Amino acid sequence: MSGERWREGNSLRLLENGEEFFPRVFEAIRAARSEVLLETFILFDDPVGRDLRAALIEAASKGARVEVLMDHYGSPNLSDEFIGGMTAVGVKVHFFDAQPKFMGYFRVNPLRRLHRKLVVIDRAIGFIGGINYSHDHLREFGPLGKQDYSVEVAGPVVEDMRELMEEALQSPDRRSRRRWFRRRVPALKSFPSGTGKARALLVVRDNQEHRDDIERYYRSAIRNARSEVIIANAYFFPGVRLLREMRAAARRGVRLVLILQGSPDKAIMRWAAVTLYDYLLRSGVVIYEYCERPLHGKVAVIDDHWATVGSSNLDPLSLALNLEANLLIRDRDFTGYLRERLQQLMDHCCREVPPPSTPKPRWWSQASAYLVFRFLRRFPRWAEALPQHRPEVSRAEVSDAPVQETVMHRDAA
Template sequence: MNLTWRDGNRIRLLENGEEFFPRVFGAIRRAQHTLLLETFILFNDEVGNALHAELLAAAKRGVKIEVMVDGYGSPDLPDEFVHSLTSEGVRFLYYDPRPPLFGMRTNIFRRLHRKIVVADGSIAFVGGINFSAEHNISFGPQSKQDYAVEVKGPIVDDIAAFVREQMGSRQQSSRWWGHRAHRPARNATPGDAQALLVWRDNDAHRDDIEQHYMEMLRSARQDVIIANAYFFPGYRLLREMKRAAQRGVRVRLIVQGEPDMPIVKVGAELLYNYLVEGGVEVHEYCRRPLHAKIAVKDGQWATVGSSNLDPLSLSLNLEANLIIHDREFNRQLRDNLEHLLQQDCKQVQESQLPPKSWVQLTKSVVVFHFLRYFPAIAGWLPAHTPKLSQVPPPVQPEMETQDRVATDNHEVKP
């Protein structure tokens, strides 16, 4: 399935759960025919339960619903949570569910990391926000800063067709050899209200998202802002960032300063010397954990999606981003990022970089060789083909059936 740029779309930026969840729940509430939902994380918390209630109500009024969640990201949903949906006709899928080994999850590679919702084929949501309370600011200091987009228009048909295909029975090979690479679509006549769905899989679209980032950096003329939660990209992308900065483009990178996982900052810091000395401005977001996967270039190009710029997202996970050509959307996203940079970030100064030494040089050499060859290595991790597992509708408990019969008998007595 290869998609092209679509004109005539309406695109709305959504920041954090406070903006995202009400829009999604409203779309579900208005749906009359179909609902498609993919997510990495669905928790049994206040947000997950609110989503559950909306899906259950939609199913009861006859909406055809298909849900797919990741077996690693959503491993602990109670049976009642799922069975109450399947009892009403919801098709509920787990992507690559695998039993734990010695209490540890084994399906850590090749995760379904996309976050997509489509209602009635007329409105869609794409981004990085999972269905969990940690995406609401009210969650506290560990709440995540994140983004999604709401779209209407021709691009929704492409998103819906893509999700339906992914929920089908054909599964992709997990090996790196023998696949035909896909050349990402280019926009010959950039304008406004244009959108393109791009994704990463383990078949023909293995580096589409990375290719769009690199093409963006090559074509940048004025400035680029990249905000990415888990930043540890391939060598090629790092090189394009440095090249853009060295030809006079202002390249700004926003990474986590207060990470949800300490290893995230350790990995990113190993790249600071290369980037800062190459002219790239590195800023650490310090208000709370950053979960964004977004970027803007010059006055028109932008992207919002699920893909981090790290080995998992670029070489293993199933991801989806929207690439957007629209001046007004670019302005809105840029203004948001400028606010973050001014209010909640601290810039990494050259004087703060780790001192140069043989130890630092050795670390850099190891890191860059790892980044350069990781995609080939990743093709072997693991060698199994991930599966989809559909949850069957449960048989109604005998006690409920007996109670219903008793009630019915009581109602017909004189």
Template sequence: MSIAVEHIATDQPPDDSKARDLDYGWQSGNRVQLLENGEAYFPAVFEAMRDAQREILLETFILFEDKVGHELQGILIEAAQRGVKVVVSLDGFGCGELSPAFLRALAEAGVIVQMFDPASKTLGIRTNWFRRLHRKIVVVDASVAFIGGINFSADHLGDFGPEAKQDYAVQIIGPTVADLHHFALAQSGRQVRARRGWRRRQQRPSPWADEHGDGLVRLIYRDNIQHRDDIEEAYIHALSQARQRVVIANAYFFPGYRLLREIRNAARRGVQVQLIMQGQPDVLLAKLAARMLYDYLLKDGVVIHEYCQRPLHGKVALVDDEWSTVGSSNLDPLSLALNLEANVLIRDRAFNQQLYQSLEALARDHCQTMPAKRKPRLWLWRLTVGFLVFHVMRHFPALASWLPAHKPRLKPIESPAHDV
């Protein structure tokens, strides 16, 4: 069986004007709901998809052929058959094990399925490791959107067992949905229309909103073109403004020196800084890398918790009593320097408090706290090694640009497919 494909370059926009257009401002009047783990996320997303009347746009890093993947497949097929336009963008690495039959069923029903940088195995090993499509975004009828760190796989459900992931996403209803819709269309290669008021919003130079109040949301993302540092800069700016508390829960924590310095500086000026890391990682290297930084942070009063109940997969943070972020971006070289990522920044006191209570309960009930060491051992050596490793990875895209076939591509899977 073969599935016909055609190549569409997607790692960079067709012209600079389009890249500038994808710079989103703060939007007020949004309703934001925290969704913790698959138990909250999947029912909300699937209900929205079942109610879809016009369009479903979906991007995900991982889609597995398990009970969650098959339920999603059935919902998308049913939506396409009743006339809903369905566009699904998958990552070639994270979704590389999907069977041709699974993909063919979607394509034959009319679902537009696109695979980002697919590659066949070499000697049984997948080689398309870098510059992954790591975003997790769903937009339904341009009226409700979901964004966060949760993939479409059963390992985000508690009944998966000890390896079930702890993770977060948000549901958004309000003006920011239009930005997410515009962004998802543009990234999938679909035609987008300029919207009234677009240029007016882009005149705000500050990464923070001019207004203070609830319901403010801003979409930010990183690519390998003009928005390489947007997510990192948002973290740095928020940390520099912190006055009361900072809580960061991140699965893969190995940030560059500038972000690390802002975390330390916040603790030095009396801010209560808590980091929640993986205690039972799904990738052992992630835990070892994060622990290289512990001494550097502990000596200045940063409180570090390791979540020990199951693997932590979250990518969330909050500052003081208003600012929060939820998305797909880890604080490691892959997310900050290579992958295609998307987060939302949220300025909403009620949401901030809800996220804080969830993370506080996680730290209190399911984490072990790292002891502060009076005489840190080898922290300078660890920091130096960490600095070198991060910045080698950070400049990897520039080095890789000298290699052949380095630009990822989006390949639509077409129907009908014919057995040969």
């Protein structure tokens, strides 16, 4: 991926939840003429996963190059039949950090995951956000159906997305050579402006050159906020520097609003966020808990012109370990619309957490909360110290050739 640069002339469209995202991305994949690149953390063999599989097979059957990269930890137990139906027609299926299960059952590689959700089609259309390919991103799934967001984008920033995805598919040796060269001769690509009016910047987090980029951009945007910051984030447990920027913004008069999980899909993550409530509320931060269903979004709007949508939570895994991708956006129309949608959540689906009514906690309560915070925040450093291997991308292999033939025949029918 080339150096970070804002790209002019992009067109953007917010896609809220699976109801808007899945039909649009599947339609675009089926219409592909030359290329489909797709990255995801989760792909399940369920109604949504099977619809995606059918769209990918259709694109490949018409001659498009189709490459799928999924995280092996997030997308377990896909059968030879499921994968074979794709590989039989030319879809290239890859896994990030494929590792055998301990004793055939326990997955032992939960850290440093490929958590990005990206699609690029024909080098012209891109999708980026937090939505996985699973049934639980639809309301019909029931009370555990997730609330989430993605962006469809057309314009020069799509090429940055594509370059990032192509690099992920390369062998580790080729990636290392590119990084060695790029450190000495920076790649400065210039893309012509598109027909849209939005400025956009692709920001990533990895474990080599971009370890804190997403958090750094969040801190900078909050530091420069003048009137309002609204952050909706599923798993909220940021570092000290980001918390201090939030508190400082609230104290200087910025309306700083957090929309966090009230009906969590992971109770421990809500517990971690709640440990920060007193610290933030006493500084003037406003906290809403989204209670209608699990919140899975990772979005923010600042003032009337800055927004971000992507895959990165504000927690230790996303900010310090996982591979993530967010799109930063400077566009008043897009930011205004996203703000309207977040305000709709606050008005109809959230409860506001009241400010503390008791005096400031005693020193020993503050000390214990501080120790808990430090204990949890040190987790990424502990993880770095653990014995580790270098995650690699590997091609999926289907062991049973007759299964491939059977599935291809069924899909053709």
